[in-house]
Amino acid sequence: MAKKSRTRNQPTATAPGEVGPRQPCPCGSGKRYKACHGSADGAAAAYVRRPFEGMPSECDVIALRELVPAATAPLTLRDGDRTVRLASLLPMAAPAMIRSTGDVWLGLQVQHQYGDPARDLAAVLERALATDEPGIVGLLDPPGEGPRLQDLIADTSLDITVHDGFGYWIDDVEDPDASMQAALEQANGAASPTVRLTTVEAAYWTDVGTKEHLRWVMPQPEDALLDALARLHAAGQDSLVGDSRLVGMFRAHGLLTPVWDLPLGTGAEALEEPAAAFDAALAEALADTSDLTTAQRSARAGLANRQVTIR
Known part of the structure; x- marks a missing residue:
């Protein structure tokens, strides 16, 4: 009897930001990518990873x-x-x-x-x-x-x-x-209260009843943004207000959306100045091209593992 292939069930390596064949298709169909836009006879040519690129907003x-x-x-x-x-x-x-x-x-x-x-x-x-x-x-x-x-x-x-x-x-x-x-x-x-911050772009506070969140869509390339966030996390600079926590991020339409958990009662107004300060710190971290330290690499791995692709 022939031996079974040992590579048959091994995961296929994907580059950062790419969709694996067994992951949900980013088009939102509910199918696995390999059975939808990733299939040989599917609509692969139509799928655009970053469809809104080039729009100012x-x-x-x-x-x-x-x-x-x-x-x-x-x-x-x-x-x-x-x-x-x-x-x-x-x-x-x-x-x-x-x-x-x-x-x-x-x-x-x-x-x-x-x-x-x-x-x-x-x-x-x-x-x-x-x-x-x-x-x-x-x-x-x-x-x-x-x-x-x-x-x-x-x-x-x-x-x-x-x-x-x-x-x-x-x-x-x-x-x-x-x-x-x-x-x-x-x-x-069914609508959760939501407020768009005024001091930074595309950052939205929301109250879902049991928690408050800040969800901030960021335009930077994924690898550079993860490096910068890891530098800030390792330095203890990724909290916005007391007891807030960067808990993960969504990946949608080619961009990352970091998500912070906030204490109940925080509100949107209390985030305006901290968000602006974080934006400035993030810009400095993005400009840093030195190799990540061991602590920063560990922080980056943790952030990468807390991503959810929704589109």
């Missing part, structure tokens, strides 16, 4: 798509003067809605996942801009080749408003009916 767009329940921002088109509003979430997770005014609302948190969210958003936006008829606009099939969201909007930073709830769903409705009000109340009940 890349980090905030990722936060609104993955972390923030209720937020909006106006979009300025490169061509045309149609009013377009980007939203974290629309009713029924609609990809886009044409309002009675003709305004276009574009949703980030949607059900479909075709491998390149920026291309999906652009395809939905183009369809919405092609009509004035009120209703929902979406995708039923992969959009194919074409422009991405970055190609359709002006190259300016987004003016983001974080809302207490989903009242923006009906802020253009003069007399919302009972069904609208009921859907709104249900959605508001």
Whole structure:
């Protein structure tokens, strides 16, 4: 009898930031990567690891798509003067809605996942801009080749408003009916209070009831950011306020989002100055290109082991 291969079940090595074949596919399908965008006959060519790269507000767009329940921002088109509003979430997770005014609302948190969210958003936006008829606009099939969201909007930073709830769903409705009000109340009940910090970019405080967190989407390359965070951790400089703790990080759309646990009652305002100070310390750590010490390498390994890929 032939011997069984000893390499059959051995894990496949992956570079930092890459998705292993047995890991969940970053497209959000729920399948393993090897059975989805990593398969030979799948949609591998469509999958874009960092889809929002090049947008001035890349980090905030990722936060609104993955972390923030209720937020909006106006979009300025490169061509045309149609009013377009980007939203974290629309009713029924609609990809886009044409309002009675003709305004276009574009949703980030949607059900479909075709491998390149920026291309999906652009395809939905183009369809919405092609009509004035009120209703929902979406995708039923992969959009194919074409422009991405970055190609359709002006190259300016987004003016983001974080809302207490989903009242923006009906802020253009003069007399919302009972069904609208009921859907709104249900959605508001599931939304955690969230605040965007003003002293740094793309950092969001949230209260999930049993804990408070700061989730901060950062634009630096993963390896450099991990090195810098490890230097700060080894030096005892990664805490924001008393009893806060850097507990891990998400990886979404090609960027890392460090997450801090905060004591209950901290609030967002108390984080403004500490976050700015941490940002300055992080910049210094990023500029340090010396080899990591033993303690720093240990800290880096610990941080790398506390990553969760969500997209």
